[in-house]
Amino acid sequence: MRRYIFVPHLLPAISGFEAERLLSLLLSGSKGVHSVSLNVGRLNAEVRVEGDHVVLPGGHVLDEERLRKMIRHKDSVFIIEGRETYRVEVRNGRRYYKLWAPITGRAPTLEISGVHMHRIVEVDPWTDSLMKVNLARVRAGARVLDVCTGLGYTAIASRLRGARYVLTIEKDENVLKIAKANPWSRRLADPQVDIILGDAVEVLPGLPSGSFHVIVHDPPRLSLAGELYSLEFYRELYRVLRRRGILFHYTGNPGGKYRRLNIAKGVAQRLRAVGFKVAYAREALGVIGFK
Template sequence: MDEVYFLTHREATRLLLSGGKVRVNLDLRKTNKTFEITREGEEFIFPDGTKVEKSVIERIAKDDSSVYFVKSGGVYKAAIAGEGYYKLVPTIPPTIEINGIRMHRTKEVNPLQDTRNKVNAVNPGEGETVFDTCMGLGYTAIEASKRGAYVITVEKDPNVLELAKINPWSRELFTGGKVQVIQGDAFEVVKRFKDGSFDVVIHDPPRFSLAGELYSEEFYRELFRVLKPGGRLFHYVGNPGKKYRGKDLQKGVMERLRKAGFVGVKRVEEALGVVARKPERDGAVS
């Protein structure tokens, strides 16, 4: 398997300031490991022998919103253009930007803390089963699995899946273990599971305007069905207290969750979402 070296404007700037040899991190700070890069004239030589022109490094140094990688003798941007434009953004860890919209919170907290806030809201533990409805880069699934849970995660968009395969911070999704990745639409995939299959559901859907069906009472009833009695749900909604087209989106979500049978429905401000649970027995109210 070919070695892959990642570059952002930070590493490119360090290379340009170097005289001969310099050690830099080349896995988007996933680890503290560094590699030696040698500068010879107008070229930089990477550990696998790939030679990259100074002009290419200069372009990367000027682009503070993209991730690049060196593989098999070439330099590539971690981006996909098709029906939309998808790219990795060099936050730590990276997020995905789709048509200019970032998948994670990156202003108040970094994507890793954002993920931990969501997972902490339902705190999956050793031996529990988790349904992660919308994978993205898989940080939620990975975090839950690190706590001992077995996770099934679903991703609808093949472009997002492809960027996850590139991103070193998503590697644990594809290396076996406690995470199973399903490519599909969560609205349909959930119907395959038996009643009471999961201890925890983490529902972090795209914004309402892009995936309204994932905010519907119909979908919430499916999530209720696949949870075990006493099972917990976290639902990311975003922007607490703010109105969406004149409506309080969180309030509407909470009302529909209650109609679907959930109890203990309440806001979790630090995670910008809502928690709820399935009653321990039929007819229980809390």
């Protein structure tokens, strides 16, 4: 395990949907300056249509052929660097990671080998993360432990709610590589956010008791990360939380309503067993623990 220095890419990022809009401007022949959404909805910018290409802020030039290539993968995200276009994805052995932007203008999610890491039905990934930190009642001055960094949305949302400090833990460096290319993750580069690259199961025993006001626990589904739902892990969560501290534990909805109830119920039982008082947060598919 080690501290991870997060340096975001600051190059333009364009979703396939945004590329489609640029192409329609280009094909309409309306030369001149146009206001468009770039950076997967994070930036309203002015682009210039000139002859057979579009000029982005920073002078990056996109012609019809490049835009058409991007549109083939409408819900993907591309980084534009001079003449090069990179799709935001990582292949590592049998695992495939990609930044996936299925909802136009909304924060993308991370997809790992076909499993997306945020809710995208009924709620977008960013709103989902805001709900989690609201339910965890992150307040001004709080020290927050964010278990499972992912794209950093819950860590960033905690800071936006006024947390003084966030310690966030991510096991998989490929995930952080994807986050670096995501315009919605840029605020992870924050001196008040420490990122530990390591397994939360190994990191927690090294943290002092009672050192956090709030814990946001946002693990992958139970079938993919059972250790993060175990009694032993919950004991550690309880130990590092201060008295009167609050835990929000996302439990998710794998396999529909019936299974969700059982998973949340099992989580609640084990949280109670280690000392938490528990309430269900059904709207956010989670369980809240009070110490």
